Every structure is written in structure tokens, then in C-alpha cells.
Amino acid sequence: MIQPVRSRLNIQPTNNQQLSFKQTDSTVVQAAAQMSDSGKKDLLNYLEAKDKKDRNAQLISGVAGLALLGGTIFFMPKIINKSKNTFKKFNQEKDFLALANDNKIPTLDSCRSINDKLRNFLQTQVELSNATAEEIRQTGNPSGQNMLMLYGPPGTGKSYFAKIFAKTLKADYQEVKYSDLNKRYIGEHLEHMKDFFETIIKTAKANPEKKYVVTFNEIDSLVLPIEKISQGGTGHNAFKVEERSVFLNYLDDIQKQAQNVTIIGTTNVDPRNKGLDGAAMSRFKTKIQIPFPDRVCLSEALKAHINNMPDGAEFIKANEDKLNLLVQSMEKRHFSYRDLDNVVDDSKRRYLQDYMKNKDSKYKFEYLEKAIKDLDISDGEMAGK
Numbered sequence: 416m417i418q419p420v421r422s423r424l425n426i427q428p429t430n431n432q433q434l435s436f437k438q439t440d441s442t443v444v445q446a447a448a449q450m451s452d453s454g455k456k457d458l459l460n461y462l463e464a465k466d467k468k469d470r471n472a473q474l475i476s477g478v479a480g481l482a483l484l485g486g487t488i489f490f491m492p493k494i495i496n497k498s499k500n501t502f503k504k505f506n507q508e509k510d511f512l513a514l515a516n517d518n519k520i521p522t523l524d525s526c527r528s529i530n531d532k533l534r535n536f537l538q539t540q541v542e543l544s545n546a547t548a549e550e551i552r553q554t555g556n557p558s559g560q561n562m563l564m565l566y567g568p569p570g571t572g573k574s575y576f577a578k579i580f581a582k583t584l585k586a587d588y589q590e591v592k593y594s595d596l597n598k599r600y601i602g603e604h605l606e607h608m609k610d611f612f613e614t615i616i617k618t619a620k621a622n623p624e625k626k627y628v629v630t631f632n633e634i635d636s637l638v639l640p641i642e643k644i645s646q647g648g649t650g651h652n653a654f655k656v657e658e659r660s661v662f663l664n665y666l667d668d669i670q671k672q673a674q675n676v677t678i679i680g681t682t683n684v685d686p687r688n689k690g691l692d693g694a695a696m697s698r699f700k701t702k703i704q705i706p707f708p709d710r711v712c713l714s715e716a717l718k719a720h721i722n723n724m725p726d727g728a729e730f731i732k733a734n735e736d737k738l739n740l741l742v743q744s745m746e747k748r749h750f751s752y753r754d755l756d757n758v759v760d761d762s763k764r765r766y767l768q769d770y771m772k773n774k775d776s777k778y779k780f781e782y783l784e785k786a787i788k789d790l791d792i793s794d795g796e797m798a799g800k
Contacts, residue, residue: 511587511618511627514578522583527715528752529576533703537580540677544584544626560701561677562666564634566685567705570751570794573681576705577630586626586677589615593636604654605661612665619673627676634680637662638695659692666698707795710746713755717742720759724778734780741783749795761786 514520523529523538540560551557565573574590581588596608619627631637639655669676678699684690686702696702708716717738721727731738745755762782769776 511589514582514588515585517582520575520578520582523579524583526579528572528708528712528719529579530706530709530712533576533705536701536703537576537583540580541583558670558674561670561674562680562699562701563677564680564682564686564696564699564702565705566682566702568707568751568794568798568800569683570753571705571707572752573705574630574632575752577628577679577681580677580679581628584626584628584677586628588628588630590630590632592632605657608658608661609665612668615676616665616668616673619669619676623675625675627673628679629676630679630681632681633683634695635682635684635691638680638692640689640692659695663694663698666695670698707749707751707800708746708755710742713745713750714739714742716752716755717745717759720755721778724763726777730778730780737780741787744787748793749798749800751794754790754793754795758783758786758790761789 523534523541526534540563543560565576567573577590578588591611596611597604615627615629619625638659641656641659666678669678680699682691685704686696718731721731724730745758750758762778762785765782765785766776766778
């Protein structure tokens, strides 16, 4: 009979843990008593093999546990090297983008679906960014407003307007989500953040004649108020506080060392309701609310969508009055630009269904009407507007 490995290693079983087939359930023993000799032999071989397999699995588990407890130093260099290699690849893939040839992004001059307050502010920023060193010196060296916060409901075009600003500024652009910076291990995550910011600063300082715009989407992930951070566990608290500190310090470094970089934060959280960290908000000198688009903005955006379609210009001209009434209903329901995109896409799918049956089909106004009717709830209605 094979001696259980546990007895040789003097490992004690936990409660309700079976040591070997000797402790097999009584119903199995009773059934075995009624078997033939060959049947008993087969059962015995099966139970021995199963017991050996279970014991090997537990032994491997124990060794793995010891490796995790005692071998941390051995494994850590591999983790660190893997992190560094991953970051190098990240830098290559997440480089700044030039938007000059992106026809989907207008400039402030050509975009009609933007409210006047935001347009005027961004246009002023573009003008000031072209000031010469002598002009700046003669006016008392005013510091640049290169920290901008855009806040408002989801789908209102915050990230889109950041791209419009970057294209008008003729700046290279990069958009960052929290998940781009996040890593599995705390130390790895913070080092990743530091390397990311150091790369931005190094790039900007190496090209002082160029302009850069970096947008942090849903920046509230990085700048939670201290009182909200304290609601987590102890380990979570320490990590989020250090993460916040790293982020704020690098905002200061960019302000001082790389004034040709504009940082734009976007968030659905209203900073007036103390939903964002006060220290972070003090660094963003300009905070602009991006509301749901009004009738004029919705109309211009809708026409831009349709105009890109075959015979789109003719459709707009033939349905001008109907489109105006349609836009009024959109405004009343507090449509976001995302809602508008969804409605237009839905109308195009309806058009495609008809076109597949009849190639002579034309885009019809009823496609838009049905698409709006089928949109059960808009972003504004969800927000209680």
C-alpha cells in the first residue's frame, strides 16, 4: 500500500480534508464489498491513482506558496523588466498625433456646432499662444493658461472640442485614459505614470517650437477629493494619495518646464459640487462648462452628418423646414452629440436595409423620424434635465 505523502512530510490536514482513499466515503466501501475480486482491484487502482494525483497537486501548491513568500526578490526583477519593456512599447504606440490631415476634425473657424463662450475662449488661447517672446516680455511676462478643464454631461463633445482646439493650434495631440496609465501592481503603476510624464516633458523640451495638447479623459479618476479617498481601505488610501501626489507634481513640472504643452482635463463631474480634488482644480486656472448643445449646434452637427452622404446637400435643401422641427424636438429632449450620432447611424441602417432591396432607393426623412422615436431615453433625460 502506498504511504500518503502527508505522513512522510508531517503535514497536518485541515478540517474536512480527506487524506487518502482509506478515508473514502462509507457508501463506496459498502459498494466495494459486493464487487468481484477483479472489480475491487480496479477500484483500488483508481483510488490510489486519484490519491496520488491529489497529493501531487497539493505539493505543487505548497511549493508555489513558498516561492511567493520566500522568493519575492528572485521574481521581482523579472516583473520590473517586463514593466519597462511594456512601457517602451506603450511610448511607441501612444505617440503624439498631428491632426492637420484629419478631415473628421474641423478647426474653430470651420466648426459650427460649438457654443460661443467656448469658441471665444479657445480662439483667445490660440491667439495668445502665437505671442512672441518680446511681446510677452513687454507685457509683464504673463503666464500661459496651459491647464484647461472641460466639464459637463456625457456626450456633449468635451474630447471632440479638445481635438478642435489642438488642430486650430496646429499642435500635436495625445488623448489619455486612466486605463492607459494603470498597471496591475502599485509600484509598477506609479513608475508607469512617472515615465509617461517624463516622456511628455522631454519631447516638449526637445521641440520648443512645436505645440502639444494632452487630454486626460475622465480626469476625476486621478483627482478624487481626499475625503473620498479616505473611504477606501488602508492600502487603497495610500496608493491613491501617492497617485494623486505624482499627478499634481507633474502638472507643476509641465507648467514650469514645458509651457508649449497644454493639459486639458475632461470630466462629467461638476467641480462646483466638490466632486474633484481642490488642489488639482487650483492648477486648472480655467474651467469651462460644456452643456448640452442648443438648437443651432444640433442643427449644424446634423447637417454635417447628412452632408457627407451621397446627395446629402440636396436632401438638406429639400427638407430644410422638417429638419428645423426635428432639431427643436432634439433640443427639447436635451440631446447630446452622442445621441445625435446614434440617431444618424440608426437612420443610415434603415436606409441600408431598403437599399439592399432596391438600389434606386434614396435616403428618406422618415428614417430620421423613426430613429428619434426609437431612442427611448437621451443623455439629457438620463441626467434629469
